[in-house]
Amino acid sequence: MLIAENLTYTIKKHIILKGVNFAIRPGEMVGLLGANGAGKSSLIKLLNGEYTPTAGLVNLCGNNLDTYSVVSLAKMRATMAQQHRVSADFTVKEIVMMGRYPHYNHQPQTADLEAVEQTMELCGVSHLEDRSILSLSGGESQRVHLARVLAQLWKQPNALLLLDEPISAMDIKFQHQTLSLARALADHGWIVVAVLHDINLAAQYADRLFLMKNGRKLMDGTPSEVLNSRNIYTIFGIDADVVLNPTTLHTYIVPKVVRPLPLDFLLKKEKIVDNSQAVI
Amino acid sequence: MALSLSFGAFYIPLKEIWLNMLQKVGLFRATPIDELYGGVIDLVRWPRTLLGVLVGAALGISGAAIQAIFRNPLAEPGLIGVSAGASLVAASIIAFETMLFASLGQLFGHYLLAVGAFAGAGIATWMVYRISLHDGKPHIGTMILAGVAINALAGSLTGLISFLSDEQQLRTITFWMLGSLGGASWEAVWTMIPFVLLAVAGLPFLAKALNAFALGEHEASQLGQNPQRIKILVIILSTMAVGAAVSVSGIIGFVGLLVPHAVRMLGGSDNRYVLPASALLGSIILTVADLIARTIVIPSEIPIGVVTALLGTPLFLYILIRDKKKIIV
Numbered sequence: 001m002l003i004a005e006n007l008t009y010t011i012k013k014h015i016i017l018k019g020v021n022f023a024i025r026p027g028e029m030v031g032l033l034g035a036n037g038a039g040k041s042s043l044i045k046l047l048n049g050e051y052t053p054t055a056g057l058v059n060l061c062g063n064n065l066d067t068y069s070v071v072s073l074a075k076m077r078a079t080m081a082q083q084h085r086v087s088a089d090f091t092v093k094e095i096v097m098m099g100r101y102p103h104y105n106h107q108p109q110t111a112d113l114e115a116v117e118q119t120m121e122l123c124g125v126s127h128l129e130d131r132s133i134l135s136l137s138g139g140e141s142q143r144v145h146l147a148r149v150l151a152q153l154w155k156q157p158n159a160l161l162l163l164d165e166p167i168s169a170m171d172i173k174f175q176h177q178t179l180s181l182a183r184a185l186a187d188h189g190w191i192v193v194a195v196l197h198d199i200n201l202a203a204q205y206a207d208r209l210f211l212m213k214n215g216r217k218l219m220d221g222t223p224s225e226v227l228n229s230r231n232i233y234t235i236f237g238i239d240a241d242v243v244l245n246p247t248t249l250h251t252y253i254v255p256k257v258v259r260p261l262p263l264d265f266l267l268k269k270e271k272i273v274d275n276s277q278a279v280i
Numbered sequence: 281m282a283l284s285l286s287f288g289a290f291y292i293p294l295k296e297i298w299l300n301m302l303q304k305v306g307l308f309r310a311t312p313i314d315e316l317y318g319g320v321i322d323l324v325r326w327p328r329t330l331l332g333v334l335v336g337a338a339l340g341i342s343g344a345a346i347q348a349i350f351r352n353p354l355a356e357p358g359l360i361g362v363s364a365g366a367s368l369v370a371a372s373i374i375a376f377e378t379m380l381f382a383s384l385g386q387l388f389g390h391y392l393l394a395v396g397a398f399a400g401a402g403i404a405t406w407m408v409y410r411i412s413l414h415d416g417k418p419h420i421g422t423m424i425l426a427g428v429a430i431n432a433l434a435g436s437l438t439g440l441i442s443f444l445s446d447e448q449q450l451r452t453i454t455f456w457m458l459g460s461l462g463g464a465s466w467e468a469v470w471t472m473i474p475f476v477l478l479a480v481a482g483l484p485f486l487a488k489a490l491n492a493f494a495l496g497e498h499e500a501s502q503l504g505q506n507p508q509r510i511k512i513l514v515i516i517l518s519t520m521a522v523g524a525a526v527s528v529s530g531i532i533g534f535v536g537l538l539v540p541h542a543v544r545m546l547g548g549s550d551n552r553y554v555l556p557a558s559a560l561l562g563s564i565i566l567t568v569a570d571l572i573a574r575t576i577v578i579p580s581e582i583p584i585g586v587v588t589a590l591l592g593t594p595l596f597l598y599i600l601i602r603d604k605k606k607i608i609v
Contacts, residue, residue: 074504087351088494088549102504
């Protein structure tokens with residue numbers, strides 16, 4: 001179980017996250033949706049222990065997060081961050097092996113080598129193993145980091161996998177492949193929490209969606225429960241039709257055409273202002 | 281393994297020196313007098329070579345570790361104030377010894393310069409470290425800026441002292457700053473050993489953590505490392521090693537910055553390899569450089585800092601050009 005109670009995070013009186021409550025069972029995959037700056041990444045960082053909550057607490061498997069040692073926590077939860085900047089010229093295999101660091105002392109064991117091999121295979125980066133991480137494209141390096149994060153939790157019975165925009169740079173095939181992998185790992189007993197921007201992908205793969213705005217969790221439920229035109233307008237400020245995908249039977253949103261920025265109008269308006277000034 | 285190899289690297293040159301000396305002395309060519317050679321080798325060559333090995337290892341491994349925690353390929357031990365602090369104190373001692381440090385001079389005798397330089401290195405690094413603390417944790421960005429500031433301050437004060445000193449002192453200061461292993465003695469070697477051994481034995485234990493640092497501090501802590509503890513350990517170990525190195529040999533440039541780069545270009549970025557290999561390559565380069573420094577203009581010596589730069593830079597540039605495609609800084 002992953003439980004958040006009244007989770008609040010402020011930076012110098014600036015409220016980032018306020019009064020967030022939830023409980024996630026092993027086997028659930030939760031999608032975090034919300035506009036930019038809604039507090040999704042901060043929530044992830046509170047759940048992984050990077051931030052200390054200003055108030056409230058996070059409870060993982062019956063113990064408060066701060067009672068775990070760094071190493072024991074590293075063996076049961078892994079985070080895929082939004083951005084990765086690697087400062088040295090490591091090979092892909094070395095990067096993925098870093099995911100096993102909590103598990104071995106000096107020399108990687110058979111289990112570590114296997115985990116690295118299998119997760120690289122799953123993320124489709126086996127053929128890149130000797131390439132430098134710095135030479136890869138955005139999507140490729142995202143897949144490498146995904147493999148590293150999975151290697152960190154590989155074969156752990158109840159793990160917490162936190163993904164912050166894991167598929168932002170991937171092509172459509174790997175987007176689906178990654179989310180169905182996450183889905184399968186949740187079915188396997190892991191808790192998966194993923195920040196996603198594609199509402200339709202989230203609806204397709206997640207059991208539950210949290211819709212967030214201004215540091216609060218406003219809606220919480222299955223995709224078909226929370227995805228309706230009104231909620232989408234509340235959270236994102238866009239008009240959208242919500243339909244049932246006839247093929248997959250998943251909830252599906254179709255945004256109405258958003259008016260383009262009235263550039264011409266703005267330019268004209270400026271001209272009018274100029275004229276009026278000229279008249280005066 | 282590292283030690284044995286570095287002995288190997290210097291052992292052949294030592295034989296050459298032996299022959300060289302034989303020919304120079306001339307007289308003894310036919311009847312080698314073991315006592316004399318023994319004396320020279322015991323009292324001069326051994327400490328000097330060992331000192332070169334120790335100083336090179338200290339500079340190389342500290343450079344590699346500092347580049348890892350700063351996540352910056354341009355970082356070097358000098359960045360956190362070690363060399364600048366040592367230079368300032370050393371220059372003051374050289375210039376004002378008779379006036380200000382007379383009593384201290386009686387206490388430490390010959391070693392005043394070394395002790396002072398070590399203290400200067402420690403104080404400067406401590407200042408840089410204190411300035412960089414944010415909520416009790418060292419912040420790397422601030423540390424670089426604080427290092428630059430402290431370096432500039434110490435540099436300008438050293439400049440002022442050079443300006444105030446007379447010709448002879450100025451020459452001494454300049455030579456000290458260019459580095460030399462000429463002050464080698466068994467005492468210097470024994471003093472160096474604990475500091476360098478601590479760094480050479482201790483830093484490789486942090487190799488995994490330093491690898492994880494390449495992903496960023498937060499990622500490293502996600503992987504079960506403690507970034508704050510690692511930073512503090514690296515700074516303490518490398519300041520001690522480099523401080524000790526600078527105090528016996530003056531400032532020897534190039535080694536701390538470029539040796540880790542050369543090592544990475546040759547064999548990859550895994551710190552489990554880079555740290556010991558930097559110590560090894562640092563030792564080799566310094567031993568060879570010292571050999572050149574003291575043999576090329578016999579009976580005089582050129583400063584070893586000049587040699588390391590002259591010798592190392594072309595080698596480094598060669599590797600750089602050869603591997604240009606692989607390098608992304």
